[in-house]
Amino acid sequence: MTDSQPGLRERTRRAVQKEITDAANALFLERGYEETTIGDIAAAVGMSQRSVFRYFPTKEDLVVGKFDFVADDMLQALRERPAGEPVWESMRRIFDLLVPYVDAPGRRQVAEPMQRIVFSTPTLLASYLQKLQLLQDTADTALRERAAAAGVPYHDSDPTPRAIVGAAFACLLAAQHAWLAGGAEGTFATAIDRAMATITPRSGNGAC
Amino acid sequence: MTDSQPGLRERTRRAVQKEITDAANALFLERGYEETTIGDIAAAVGMSQRSVFRYFPTKEDLVVGKFDFVADDMLQALRERPAGEPVWESMRRIFDLLVPYVDAPGRRQVAEPMQRIVFSTPTLLASYLQKLQLLQDTADTALRERAAAAGVPYHDSDPTPRAIVGAAFACLLAAQHAWLAGGAEGTFATAIDRAMATITPRSGNGAC
DNA sequence: GCCGAACCTGTCAGAGACTGTCAAGTTAGG
DNA sequence: CCTAACTTGACAGTCTCTGACAGGTTCGGC
Numbered sequence: 001m002t003d004s005q006p007g008l009r010e011r012t013r014r015a016v017q018k019e020i021t022d023a024a025n026a027l028f029l030e031r032g033y034e035e036t037t038i039g040d041i042a043a044a045v046g047m048s049q050r051s052v053f054r055y056f057p058t059k060e061d062l063v064v065g066k067f068d069f070v071a072d073d074m075l076q077a078l079r080e081r082p083a084g085e086p087v088w089e090s091m092r093r094i095f096d097l098l099v100p101y102v103d104a105p106g107r108r109q110v111a112e113p114m115q116r117i118v119f120s121t122p123t124l125l126a127s128y129l130q131k132l133q134l135l136q137d138t139a140d141t142a143l144r145e146r147a148a149a150a151g152v153p154y155h156d157s158d159p160t161p162r163a164i165v166g167a168a169f170a171c172l173l174a175a176q177h178a179w180l181a182g183g184a185e186g187t188f189a190t191a192i193d194r195a196m197a198t199i200t201p202r203s204g205n206g207a208c
Numbered sequence: 209m210t211d212s213q214p215g216l217r218e219r220t221r222r223a224v225q226k227e228i229t230d231a232a233n234a235l236f237l238e239r240g241y242e243e244t245t246i247g248d249i250a251a252a253v254g255m256s257q258r259s260v261f262r263y264f265p266t267k268e269d270l271v272v273g274k275f276d277f278v279a280d281d282m283l284q285a286l287r288e289r290p291a292g293e294p295v296w297e298s299m300r301r302i303f304d305l306l307v308p309y310v311d312a313p314g315r316r317q318v319a320e321p322m323q324r325i326v327f328s329t330p331t332l333l334a335s336y337l338q339k340l341q342l343l344q345d346t347a348d349t350a351l352r353e354r355a356a357a358a359g360v361p362y363h364d365s366d367p368t369p370r371a372i373v374g375a376a377f378a379c380l381l382a383a384q385h386a387w388l389a390g391g392a393e394g395t396f397a398t399a400i401d402r403a404m405a406t407i408t409p410r411s412g413n414g415a416c
Numbered sequence: 417g418c419c420g421a422a423c424c425t426g427t428c429a430g431a432g433a434c435t436g437t438c439a440a441g442t443t444a445g446g
Numbered sequence: 447c448c449t450a451a452c453t454t455g456a457c458a459g460t461c462t463c464t465g466a467c468a469g470g471t472t473c474g475g476c
Contacts, residue, residue, distance in 0.1 A: 009423075009472080037461065048426050053463065126338035130330060133337060157390030159382040159403035166378025167407050174371035182365030195367035199375050200408045217444085217452080245432065256455050261434065 017055050020045055024062045029113055033063070033121045060127040063118060066101075067128070071135045073097050078142050083150050087143060087161070088201050091168035095192050098172075103188035112184050115176065132169055139165045164201045171195040225263050228253055232270045237321055241271070241329045268335040271326060274309075275336070279343045281305050286350050291358050295351060295369070296409050299376035303400050306380075311396035320392050323384065340377055347373045372409045379403040 023044040027036045038059060042049045056062050074094045081090040102111050118124045143161040144154050154161055175195035179188055231252040235244045246267060250257045264270050282302045289298040310319050326332045351369040352362050362369055383403035387396055 038463090039461085049462095050427080050464095051425060054424080057463090059462070122338060125341065126334040129337040129341060130334035133333065157386045157393075159379070159386035159399070160406045162385055163379045163382035163403045163406045166382055167375035170374025170378045171367070171371045174367040174374055177370055178365045178367035185365075191367070195371045198368045198371045198410050200410055202406050202408055246434090247432085257433095258435090258456080259454060262453080265434095267433070 013055075020052060020055055021062055021066075025110070025114065028063070028117060033117060033124060058127075060124060063114065063124055064128050064131060067131055070098060070101060071131065074135065075138055075142065078139055079146075083146055086201075087164050088168065088196070088199075091139075091165065092192070092196055095168075095172055096189065099187075099189050099192075108184065112180070115180060119177075119180070132173075136162070136165050136169055167199050167201065168196065171199055221263070228260060228263055229270055229274075233318070233322065236271070236325060241325060241332060266335075268332060271322065271332055272336050272339060275339055278305060278309060279339065282343065283346050283350065286347055287354075291354055294409075295372050296376065296404070299347075299373065300400070300404055303376075303380055304397065307395075307397050307400075316392065320388070323388060327385075327388070340381075344370065344373050344377055375407050375409065376404065379407055 020041065024036070024041045027040055027044060038049050038052055041062070042052050045052075056065060074097050077094045077097060078090060081093065101107065102115070104111075118128050140162045143165065147154050147161070172192065172195070175188070175191040178195065179186075179191040182191075228249065232244070232249045235248055235252060246260055247257050249270070250260050253260075264273060282305050285302045285305060286298060289301065309315065310323070312319075326336055348370045351373065355362050355369070380400065380403070383396070383399040386403065387394075387399040390399075
């Protein structure tokens, strides 16, 4: 029953979602996240409080919700990477899917202040970290499956895949911080390169 | 006006705090975190809802609140590490302060199920990750100060210290996961050793 | 074009986590 | 003993989030 061609229902739904997030982000930028209530956002788009929650499960998802789509893409890309590729290289490649959402010519003026809001609002940061952690969980199992398919499975109590994945995401966060601290100069992709160059995984097809 | 010797007021406050957390944790283990309301906890210790919030800022802090004290100790320990020590070694050492809270002979039967609750409850996991992130922020600045004092300061846009600190904490989380997945067999300290052995930092007084 | 089914929406009602306020009780210290 | 500081319970209120219901709209088949 899932439409490969979006369909009108789904299309209007996306349109309304975008309308809500646009209004919400404008208010968040104007007066802050905590200071903006769902009622304010609902009034801004001319609908009831209840309907906003029909489009977004939580208030936090108004900001970090779109990340879920990218996460799915990243996970799929990870599974399609060649089995023999070093894990660190695979991680670097799937991070490239994140770049256009942050560093595109048009989005840059919007994405940067929104990133600052996420990092400076405890609730949003917690929500963002939680989503990253969920993605790490699935990446961990994906790497375990890859290793098992290659004939060298990890033991359940082997921390290796999760440690490497976690370190890669730590580098991603460090890249975001450094990029923002440097005034968003240079490419976000090179910021990731710099951060990931500071770490070397030891096992797991490591290249040392 | 802060008492170096605890003082009676502060002592009773700690006692009441412990009474609340004990009752709360018992209820959380019995019927789950989300299914337990603050009113239930207040009733269990015979006080009003309002008073519970006078002792703990949020419901989450009933579980992950004690981590704040350990975090302070870890940060102080990091500052007291010798300036020339490799960063990875320093991080490994301050993680030792965490061990007695998890792996002590008496606490083990309580700490393990509580850890499982944290990792399986989205709200608690998010709160825990947020606290870890806060600790990483301060560890990052501590390392930057250490490097500056040694005459080789990092540039603000250099992701190195945050990447290394983040990777170390990723290993800590991987160690927790692996330890729990393996049924909490063996020492938690060796679980940390195993996880941190999979990663090597490249710069920052790295030992490769 | 018509009709039943699925969908969307607003309104109401309610739970639960917090927060501010105030009056009453308890304690600390001179 | 007495005043000031601290603590508590009770009440009311905000805000996020959820369930239920009724009315209107759209979709797919005929």
